[in-house]
Amino acid sequence: MDFLRPTTWEDALAAKAGQPDALPVQGGTDVMVEINFDLHRPAALLDLNPVRELAEWDVVDGRLRVGAGVPYVRLIEELGDRLPGLAQASRTVGSPQIRNRGTVGGNLGAASPAGDSHPPLIAGDAEIEVASAARGVRMIPATEFYTGVKRNALEPDELIRAFWTDPAPGPQYFSKIGTRNAMVIAVCSFAIALHPGRRRVGTGVGSAAPTPRRATAAEDFLSAELDWEGRGPLSISAAKEFGELVKRAASPIDDVRGTADYRRHALSVMARRTLTWAWNDYRDGAKAGKEAS
Amino acid sequence: MRVNFTVNGSKETVDDVWEGESLLYVLRERMGLPGSKNACEQGECGSCTVYLDGVPACSCLVAAGQVEGREVRTVEGLAQGSTGSDQQLDPVQEAFVEAGAVQCGFCTPGLIVQSHDLINRVPDPSDAEIREALAGNLCRCTGYEKILDAVRLAASRKAAAQ
Numbered sequence A: 001m002d003f004l005r006p007t008t009w010e011d012a013l014a015a016k017a018g019q020p021d022a023l024p025v026q027g028g029t030d031v032m033v034e035i036n037f038d039l040h041r042p043a044a045l046l047d048l049n050p051v052r053e054l055a056e057w058d059v060v061d062g063r064l065r066v067g068a069g070v071p072y073v074r075l076i077e078e079l080g081d082r083l084p085g086l087a088q089a090s091r092t093v094g095s096p097q098i099r100n101r102g103t104v105g106g107n108l109g110a111a112s113p114a115g116d117s118h119p120p121l122i123a124g125d126a127e128i129e130v131a132s133a134a135r136g137v138r139m140i141p142a143t144e145f146y147t148g149v150k151r152n153a154l155e156p157d158e159l160i161r162a163f164w165t166d167p168a169p170g171p172q173y174f175s176k177i178g179t180r181n182a183m184v185i186a187v188c189s190f191a192i193a194l195h196p197g198r199r200r201v202g203t204g205v206g207s208a209a210p211t212p213r214r215a216t217a218a219e220d221f222l223s224a225e226l227d228w229e230g231r232g233p234l235s236i237s238a239a240k241e242f243g244e245l246v247k248r249a250a251s252p253i254d255d256v257r258g259t260a261d262y263r264r265h266a267l268s269v270m271a272r273r274t275l276t277w278a279w280n281d282y283r284d285g286a287k288a289g290k291e292a293s
Numbered sequence B: 001m002r003v004n005f006t007v008n009g010s011k012e013t014v015d016d017v018w019e020g021e022s023l024l025y026v027l028r029e030r031m032g033l034p035g036s037k038n039a040c041e042q043g044e045c046g047s048c049t050v051y052l053d054g055v056p057a058c059s060c061l062v063a064a065g066q067v068e069g070r071e072v073r074t075v076e077g078l079a080q081g082s083t084g085s086d087q088q089l090d091p092v093q094e095a096f097v098e099a100g101a102v103q104c105g106f107c108t109p110g111l112i113v114q115s116h117d118l119i120n121r122v123p124d125p126s127d128a129e130i131r132e133a134l135a136g137n138l139c140r141c142t143g144y145e146k147i148l149d150a151v152r153l154a155a156s157r158k159a160a161a162q
Helices: A009-018 A031-036 A072-079 A084-091 A096-101 A104-110 A118-123 A216-225 A236-249 A260-283 B023-030 B091-099 B108-121 B127-133 B145-161
Strands: A002-004 A022-025 A044-047 A057-060 A063-067 A127-132 A136-141 A146-148 A159-165 A172-177 A188-195 A200-206 B003-007 B010-014 B049-052 B055-058 B071-073
Touching (some): A009 A022, A063 A072, A072 A084, A072 A096, A084 A118, A096 B055, A104 A118, A188 A260, A216 A236, A236 A260, B023 B049, B091 B108, B108 B145, B127 B145
Antiparallel strands (some): A057 A063, A127 A136, A188 A200, B049 B055, B049 B071
């Protein structure tokens, strides 16, 4: 096995181009598990920790550009006010030790359908910035990034540079089912983001299909149904229908963490609850979702 | 491959490290530092928690090559002074002994490093903050009550000393 340690982004792209089967590693919280258990023996590890710019974030023309190497703990502390949905999801990742090391870039690279950051990225209309030495930068909408179970849209010579998303223009919430409040891989998860300017609702469904996905019909229904102008109350029937449509967007399986039926039911409940929280915040005039613990 | 890094304040060079090896393996098997424990090897149990550049991490999930040029502090590096009778345990270590927070002892090093970090960041942690900070450290003996006692004791002593 080779161990590659580029110190600049250009060198990292060159290293990946030269050895496309090298496996990028950030916090190691997924990659090292596979190596420790000999589930995967990559030809090379490409350590991205020394590429300092990956651990930085910035605001560019009003949008957030968050480096692939920013660990969850910093997303929570530094961006919790601007990305409340993603911060809530980040708080549910593993344990403090895992959040100190784990990154959204790693979550995207692993592309597990259960990855906690995926639903809020999708609900918030994030784009993933990837790059290669040969073809430069490519922007991929989060919804198109996940292509199958643990598969993503990256070409072999590409690396994930950052994700781009707007600071929350409205309330955002994330909810996740698990057996305890820490160290849990989602049984299923759900994210909602209100985009009042566009009068749209964003959704993200996790761990209930081969890939994280949007609940498109639920979004269309609710975007038309909500009283954006008058900020009127949410009808019980609309909330229920939203939950029903989110449930129908899922195609879960039975596995060790839960049954398909349970996942569908839990999704409808989480969808209804997170919508209620978000809409109440919006009615209160709150600009962003409150920090839920 | 060769890895150069600082362990408990001392610059070290380790040779013949396999590229897929974890920091935990290097510490235990190549450097004779068995304080950090090897249990789950998947970041679930916290027994191998060490400071990496001052931030607690599961050393089983850090690739050895990733510590090149960096600083690692293990449970062995918390006590003051050289080994032997003049060594002064860290207040967190003393609190664990006094509160009876150690039974089989396997989870203790990870819990001590993690508690040490908590008290440095949050001098007077609430029970909720202690539980949250220790959520990734599993103990199968104590039922955690004595561990919570130890962290409270260490925090109050540290506050009193300042």
